Every structure is written in structure tokens, then in C-alpha cells.
Amino acid sequence: MTASKAICFEPEVHEAFARLSQDFNPQHMDALVARRLFYGTRVVHGTHSLMAALDRVAATYPDFQGMADLKVSFRGPVRLGQGVTFDLSRTGNSVTVDVLCDGQQASRIRLALGTTATDLEIPAIGATPPVCIERSEADLQGLAGEVPLTLDLPLYRRLFPSLSARLPHAQAAILLASTRLVGMDCPGLHSIYTGLKLTFGVAETHQPMVLRYQVAHWQPQFRLLTMTVDGGGAKGSIECFLRPPRVDQADIAQLRSLVQAGEFKGRRALVVGGARGLGEVAAKLVAIGGGSVVITYLVGRDDAERIVSDLVVHGYDARCLPLNVLEPTPLDDDGAGRFTDVFYFASPHIDKGAETGMDATLLRRYFDYYCDGLVRTVEALAPRLDGRARLIYPSTIFIDQPEKGFAEYACAKAAGEVTVAHLAASLPGRIAVIRRLPRLRTDQTQSLSGPEAADPAPVILDLVRCAAGSLD
Numbered sequence: 001m002t003a004s005k006a007i008c009f010e011p012e013v014h015e016a017f018a019r020l021s022q023d024f025n026p027q028h029m030d031a032l033v034a035r036r037l038f039y040g041t042r043v044v045h046g047t048h049s050l051m052a053a054l055d056r057v058a059a060t061y062p063d064f065q066g067m068a069d070l071k072v073s074f075r076g077p078v079r080l081g082q083g084v085t086f087d088l089s090r091t092g093n094s095v096t097v098d099v100l101c102d103g104q105q106a107s108r109i110r111l112a113l114g115t116t117a118t119d120l121e122i123p124a125i126g127a128t129p130p131v132c133i134e135r136s137e138a139d140l141q142g143l144a145g146e147v148p149l150t151l152d153l154p155l156y157r158r159l160f161p162s163l164s165a166r167l168p169h170a171q172a173a174i175l176l177a178s179t180r181l182v183g184m185d186c187p188g189l190h191s192i193y194t195g196l197k198l199t200f201g202v203a204e205t206h207q208p209m210v211l212r213y214q215v216a217h218w219q220p221q222f223r224l225l226t227m228t229v230d231g232g233g234a235k236g237s238i239e240c241f242l243r244p245p246r247v248d249q250a251d252i253a254q255l256r257s258l259v260q261a262g263e264f265k266g267r268r269a270l271v272v273g274g275a276r277g278l279g280e281v282a283a284k285l286v287a288i289g290g291g292s293v294v295i296t297y298l299v300g301r302d303d304a305e306r307i308v309s310d311l312v313v314h315g316y317d318a319r320c321l322p323l324n325v326l327e328p329t330p331l332d333d334d335g336a337g338r339f340t341d342v343f344y345f346a347s348p349h350i351d352k353g354a355e356t357g358m359d360a361t362l363l364r365r366y367f368d369y370y371c372d373g374l375v376r377t378v379e380a381l382a383p384r385l386d387g388r389a390r391l392i393y394p395s396t397i398f399i400d401q402p403e404k405g406f407a408e409y410a411c412a413k414a415a416g417e418v419t420v421a422h423l424a425a426s427l428p429g430r431i432a433v434i435r436r437l438p439r440l441r442t443d444q445t446q447s448l449s450g451p452e453a454a455d456p457a458p459v460i461l462d463l464v465r466c467a468a469g470s471l472d
Helices: 011-021 046-060 153-159 161-166 169-185 252-256 277-288 301-313 360-384 407-426 456-469
Strands: 067-074 083-091 094-101 104-113 144-148 191-200 210-219 224-231 234-242 268-272 292-297 317-322 339-344 385-396 431-437
Touching (some): 011 153, 011 169, 046 083, 046 094, 046 104, 046 191, 144 169, 153 161, 169 224, 169 234, 210 234, 252 277, 268 277, 277 292, 277 317, 277 339, 277 456, 292 301, 360 385, 385 407, 385 456, 431 456
Parallel strands (some): 268 292, 292 317, 339 385, 385 431
Antiparallel strands (some): 067 104, 094 104, 144 210, 191 234, 210 224
């Protein structure tokens, strides 16, 4: 087996590949949108890592002149800036590549070396970029169509120097068309590319320069889509998931019926991480109940301002401010006075950890937010806390009911419970309010086929009332 040196997909190269492939799905290209999608951040195109691996194959094996067949399984995301290595092994004409990201398998590639008798002249990329289509489950039944085969040769050669010198251009164009098909057309906007199988034959020069597709199988219980594809001398199939859309929380009209008029009057709440998810629900409930609320955000300014604007239009007292819990500074706002309640919903993206043992990198990331960030934030806020302020810390039932793959998360949350209790004890008159919450419906708990998460509104209302009751 041959192991490569680690590489990183930096933003400039990532964006260049998007231009080459014409796959501009926001999961890859829009940081603000991607933070609320399945992986919580922008991720590298699976086909980008595939072609980078094939570039390494072309550089390693001098007899590589093309592929007879190809099978790819995309098993996990590669985030921008993460280290990636390629482990190559070969038996005869069969090559296997494991793409490893921070030591975890991101994809496995199997190919048979072969040659194509005739290559095609591939058209250049058109001037008008494709539109990212949003399709529903009903749209997918029996859907068929085609995407053009195109290639920007100078850009292709710059990104993949070894591959572009050896792989027939038609095969490269097919790989690029496959990611454009999944990310922009079918399923389009809400897509996750998971698998590719292709057999390459002789490219017919008289055939249209397109990759045709037909939805062959849709499994709604798994949100799994299988398409057959053919064109450019290749035939095969693509598998992908229809990714769940972002989770929008209940609006003011829906929450108003749950809250008694004025039940939170006199509360001045700071909701750390209130621009979405559980923090958004808590902020709305406090304001609807007659309290004043300040929402903090890290990058979701638009989301925070939307929530505040909606509350203010309905006559409630709300404002928002930026706050980075890893490097907190005193709040640049005195209008809210001293806070009676601090809700700490700050969190990184919740990733599944190691099946056995502990992922030290992931554990450290959780500790940064749930412990270190908590301490720094409370210390920065200390001058703004009411003498009887409550520090409200939402924890997790995964501490009591272990969930496979979430040991790091539960461990850090448990440490956070101890941290907030000690913080409250060190500040005379302050009280820690800790609640281990069940799995609730947010962007963080989206699942392709797992159990449905519970409505957060009743649970968070109970938490807010618990904090309010502790004032008496």
C-alpha cells in the first residue's frame, strides 16, 4: 500500500473546482446557508476528492491511461481545511484508494485500469451557469433528463496536472457532469452524493455531448435515490440522498398560544446562541411572555435580525448582538440593564464521534464550547449580571442514555454541567439551572432515516418556566 502526504482543500482550490464542475450547490459554496444544513459547514465536493485521488493514481502508476470501470462510495464529508490522505493499493489492473480525512475514511474508490480507443472533443463550459433546482419527493418519481458534458481544459490541467495528462477527457467530463447532475439538477438543492458506478466503453463521436439520467428507484423511508446514467461512452448508476431541508422553528403565532400573558414580565434574558434552534425558541418564548431579550449570534446575523424584527413588529422587547464565546468581549449595549437570566445555547456542529474509544479532536472541540467558552462568557458578562441571575445550561439525556457515536458529546456536556455549577457557586447569589434535554428538532438533529426528533417548544417552555420559578 502507498500512502500519500496529507493535503488540504483550501477555499481558492475549492471554488476553482466549483467553476470546473459547475456544481454551485450552497452546501459547498455558501457558508451561511451551509451552517444550517446537514454537515453544519461547507464541504468539499465528493467528486473533487475523487479526482484528486485519481490524480494521485495517475502520478503513481505510469501505465494509467484511463479507466475500464469505476466504483466510488462517499462515506463521510471532507470539510474545507481538513487534512486528507490517499492510501493506494494495486493488484494487477485493479486499484483501490481509501480517502482518509483526519484518520477517518471519507470515501473508497475502486477502479480497473483500461484504455478508451477514441476520445471525444469536449465542448467548453457555457457562459450561463446552471440553476440549482429544488425538487420535492413527488418530483423525483420517474424523473429523466440530461446534463451537458463540458470541460474547461486550462482549469482542469491546473487543478489535476497528472490526471489531465493521462485520463481521456470524456471520462473527466463525465465525472464532472455527475456532481453537477446531483448537486444542481437531480435531486438538486437538497442532495448528498453517496455513490457512483460506471463502466467505460468506446466513446461514440456522433453522439450528443450529454450525460443522460433516469430515476430508477426511490426509497422514501431512507430518502435514497438511484439513477441510471449513460453518455460519453459510459454507463452506470448514481446513488444519492435527498437531504432534509433546514429546520425552521415555530413562529410567534404558534408559540403565543403556549405562553400566559405577562408570565415572564420583569425577566431580562441574554440568550447566547439565540439566532436559531433551541436558542431561538427560548428567546421567542421569553419575549412573548413579557420579558426583554437579547439574542447573541456568531455568524448568523441575518437570522438574528429576522427574529428580532419579527418580535419587535409584534410589540415585544428584543435586540441582538454579536458574541464569540471562544473570545468573548463585553457586550456593546447597555439598553437591557442587568440580566436576570443567561441561557447558554452556544454549540459547535454536533458530529458523530468514534464508534469505540474517544476522538480527541472532537472532544476538544466540544470542551472549547461547553466548558472553556462557558467560563469565558460568564466572566465577560459578570458586570452585567443581576445579583440573583440564573445561569441556564441545556444539557443532554445522552449522559443518562448513552448513544453510540456520541460519547465525546455527552462527556463534554457532563463536564459543562460541573462547570456551570461551579461558576454559579463562585458568584454569590447566582444559581445554575441545568436540564438534560431529549433529542429535539433542530438543524443539528436532522436525520436521513433516524427517529423523528420531538417538538422543542414544550420542552424549552418548561425550561424557561423552571428558570423563572427559581426566582421566587
